Each structure stands twice: as structure tokens, then as C-alpha cells.
Amino acid sequence: MYGPSPNRKQLRAINDETAQLMAWAPDFFIGFCYLNPTLGERAVRSEVDRCVGGLGFRGLKLEIANNARAACMKPVMQTAENFDIPVLQHTWSQTKLRLRSLHSDPDDTCRLAKRFPNTRVIMAHLTGCGFRGVLAARGIDNLWVDTSGATPEAGIVDHAVSNLGPQRVLYGSDLPIRDLPAAIGQIAGADLSANDKEAIFYHNSAKLLKIV
Amino acid sequence: MKFIDTNAWCGSWPFAPIQGKSVVHPTLPRVGYEIHESLVSCFDTLFQIDPMPGNRSLFDAFRLLKAFIPLPVINPATPAWEDHLDELIEHPSIVGIRLLPSYHGYRLNSFHVRRLVERLTEHSLRLVITARLVDERHEHPAVSIKPVQVTELEKFLNDYPRLDPLIQGLGVHELKTLSAVNGRFRTDTSFAEWEDTMKVLKRDLPTSRILFGSLSPLQVQQAQIDKVRLSSISEAQRIAIACGNAQTYFGLQ
Helix, strand or coil: CCCCCCCHHHHHHHHHHHHHHHHHCCCCCCCEEEECHHHCHHHHHHHHHHHHHHCCCCEEEECCCCCCCCCCHHHHHHHHHHHCCCEEECCCCHHHHCCCCCCCCHHHHHHHHHHCCCCCEEECCHHHHHHHHHHHCCCCCCEEEECCCCCCECCHHHHHHHHHCHHHEECCCCCCCCCHHHHHHHHHCCCCCHHHHHHHHHHHHHHHCCCC | CCEEEEEEEECCCCCCCCHHHCCCCCCCCCCCCCEEEEEEEECHHHHCCCCHHHHHHHHHHCCCCCCEEECCECCCCCCCHHHHHHHHCCCCCCCEEEECHHHHCCCCCCHHHHHHHHHHHHCCCEEEEECCCCCHHHCCCCCCCCCCCHHHHHHHHHHCCCCCCEEECCCHHHHHHHHHHCCCCEEECCCCCCCCHHHHHHHHCCHHHEECCCCECCECHHHHHHHHHCCCCCHHHHHHHHHHHHHHHHCCC
16 A cells, blocks of 8 residues: 555554454454564664554564565564564565565575574465475574465475475465465365364464464 | 366476376366366477477377366467367367467467467367466576566457457456457456455456366366355356356367
8 A cells, every 4th residue: 555665654554454453353363563674673663562562463564665684674573572473574586576675585584584583483475485485494493484475386385394394384365465265275275184284274373473 | 066177287397396286187186176177288288399299198198088178289380280280170079279379489460370260260169378377476497488468468359359269377457457458358267366356357357258277287276166166256157157158168068
């Protein structure tokens, strides 16, 4: 709505809408505080205090205001560590896109997780991260991947489970710009055990977000 | 709900570990997945200059499996394509042919495509155009295959107003753009995706012009089926997209 780099007022409006959803259905919606790290440490801490400290949000969400390698990520990650909440970072392979000043490649998000080992990082958009992204994520204990993004390409969820373990993969839909039954069907139709599918659909996120 | 899959593939795909999901396995698409019939093309026709070895293996593999209808590929950029077509139309099960301009390096306005359209019309065969097989953002770094552009498709449709081809692999925005300028085409569901995709597509295209296509085994077949089966459009419309439109279009029993 406001482009890749919203200002403080716009961020507040976005997060207020999320808070409204949480108020409507508190047992269903779990708010993630949308941030623009380029606004600086004071703006980041202020919005996180308001949303996480005051409104009960349970994570931070970062899109394409900056690359995950940027210096402005430090206060974001330290704040997440202080509140003990995960950071979801939009990630897409830049092999073809070449928009790396704003978009984060899997290598960038994996590097972020390694730089801040005490902060839990969700590397969003497994299909966009691709097979290379899965391989980059191997062995990083504070990193999870979510299954959102793009059409339901075959093999990628299976590849993530076999390389990272089923406990490292989280279901994600990317609603409202993707089809919900297709997002669910990508996991339901994967060559995985019923236990692994249940873990991806629910248990892994519940544990990560400390809601069980 | 029964489905006719107008966009299924078999053979070797070099870029992802999907071999075990190939529709060559005769039971996979039918057990639990509700697929009644599949129109199948062979990946081997994509990367070899001569598509006929792939086409022949397709007819051989499915000769006794009536649920799989071969949809062979013609490459009009090869010198012998008319001989290939002559060979293909001898098969009694043929209902149409598939073109992949992006993979074979020609434009839809080429002389050979014009000649091909004439030949297909003579034999009452359907033309299927694959605009995209893979999300171009996710391609292997060694290849760069651009989808067929909407402007090229628009010009093609304008050049052949009575052809009514099936154009597969377009996204919702591309379909919206193309249908606004020329609605004389059919499309499949393989790459179209938005929240409640069928409802979104229906705003710009009559449901009679939407055919189910899974792009299996490149895409998860169950996800593609659920996209139609669980859509909020009416049951009659879902059934039409799932199988009725393909039956009518290809003249299937």
C-alpha cells in the first residue's frame, strides 16, 4: 500500500490494522510487527515497544526496505532478542531478479541468522528461495523457512525437509496474494509422512511462537 | 469431482528432483487425486532439437493406457516439422498439438507457424500454446527462458480470429490484460493464482474458457486440484473447469 519503504506514520497505520485483526479474532490472528529498519534505531524500538510490549504482537516482519545484510538490521535483531520474538525476513533468490539492494537473497538472510545467533529468524518464501536457499540454510540452528510464495512447485518442500529436518519448515500461505487451498495442498500433497505434515502445518510454528 | 488434466508431463526433467512424481507411473494421477484423464506431453521434446523421439516415446508409453492422451509437441523452427506433423496425425488418439515458442526459439508470427495453423485447421486439431513452464524467477542459473509475452499472444489472436487456441501458463494479471484486448482463447489454471483464484479469473474470463491444468509433475497436483475443488464459485462452474470444458474443447468422451 505504501511501497517498499513506509515512513513512521504509515508503519503505525499498517500495524494498527494488524492489531484490529487480533482484536477481532484473538484466538486466530497472531500479529507480527511490520518494520522499516532504514528509519533508524529510535523508530524501530519505539514501534516494537508499542506493538510487542503494548499490543501483544509476537514477531517482527521485514520486507523489502533494505537487504538483510544492511547495518540498519542490528537494532532490529537486538530488539527481537530482547523481546525473545522471531524475525520474519522476506527472502527471494536474486540469481534472476537482481534487486539485491532491497530484496534479500537466501545467502543474505542466512548470514543475518549467523550474525545474530540468539535471535530466531524465519526465512520467508521457500519456493522463492529455491533449492539453493535450502542448501544455504543447512546447519543454522536459529533459522526456519516458511513455505509461502509462488505456485506450488513440486519437490521443494520435500527437499527442505530432507535437508533441514521437518522441524525447521513452517507452513505459510502468503495470503491474500496466493490461493489458500493451493498453499495447503502444496504440503498436503508432498511426499512426507503425516507426522511431518502436521509439524509443518502447526506444531513447528506453535513451538517457535511459544503458543503451546 | 472428476478432473481432466490438460497440462501434464512425463519424461526427464533436469532441474529438480521430481522424477518419482512423473505421470509415466500409471497409478499416480488416478489414485485419490481424482484425475480422470490427462493430456500428456514429454519433457524430452523441450531440450532436444528434434522433438520426435520424445513424441514417439509418449505414444509408446500410453498406447494401452486410455486415460492418458498424448499431446505431442511440434517445433516449427526445425526443417522437418511438416513431416513430423504428418507422422503425428496418423495416430488415432491425437486431439491437438503443443507449441513451446520460448523453448524452441521462434515467434508466433513466423511463416512456419502460419503454415502450421493452416495444417491444424485442415485436420481439426486443437492448438495448445505453452506460454510458461517455470516461474522465470526460479529458473536454473544456466538458462534464461522468457515466457511468451502478452503482446505477442494478442497479435497472434488477432491474426487468427477463428483459431481459439488453449494458452497455458499465464498468470492472473497476464490473463486480465489479454482478455481485455482479445478474449478468443482458452486458458488453464496452472499458473493463475490469487486469493480464491477461480473467482478472480471469472471476473475477466467466462468460466467456459478456463480448463484445469496441473502442470504435474512440476507442480504439486493436489494443490492444483484443491485450487479448483475448494473455490467459492458454483459447483456447476467448478465441474466445468475441472472436466466439462476440456471434454467439449478436445471432443473427449
